[in-house]
Amino acid sequence: MKSVIQGLISVFQGASSLSLDAKGRLSVPTRHRAALSVDGSPLTVTKHPHGCLMIFPQPAWEEFRSQFASMPMSAQWMKRLFLGNAMDLEMDGAGRILISPELRQAAGITKDALLLGMGSFLELWDAATYAEKEAEAMKAEMPDVLKDFSF
Template sequence: MFIGEYQHSIDKKGRLIIPAKFREDLGESFILTKGLDNCLFVYPKDEWKVLEEKLKSLPLTRKDARAFVRFFFAGATECELDKQGRILIPSNLRQHCKLVKDAIIIGVSNRVEIWSKEEWILYNEDENLSYENIAEKMAELGI
């Protein structure tokens, strides 16, 4: 399980250090793809396979399902850590999440998310996404 929040800087070559706490659970190679909310999602291979099966089951006849599957798979790339614990983030993925210098890497249960520091701050300042508002909505759902 991935938990916690870490800050690292991306270097000029587009490399980012993955926190040591996440490296073992991610394994030797893992999948990096476009995420929702202007971030990147990082999945260990076993979690990626589970997600892949769910996405395969979406109805091909629905335009929105086809669009989501294209978005998700076209942006995906397999990553391996270098000896310093870094990954190379392709430029299209850096552009997707507006990642230029400072990154926030968070654990979200079965995946890791990579955010630009600026986007993470904006996300956390959103009134509709306050912890209290979300907790109320989850309580209404019985969670």
């Protein structure tokens, strides 16, 4: 399984502006469909503390869940956030996934959304929230960890 996960590390990249339909369904961009539903397995969606949702293909979710499950009791609230809110979803024949009302509400997503590739998973943001956070990040000073990075 490790080799499958390693093969997914750089699969998801780029941004897609999307709209959820009236039922809360998200049409997954064609370029991500096969990688999200590895061998027809479900994908997993969960909350992220920054206010977005994380969408994982099953192999990447298994590794993420395993790492989080082994964390100490001091991380119990983060375990609740990530693991306790995780939902397995099936993609329908049209390439759509139904985002639960609870998860949509947690991320503030009503209609317009932004899907961002983050390597082994995708982030789903409310479009306006992401634009605000990106503008703040662009004004902020570069983190120390990136100061010696050559662009």
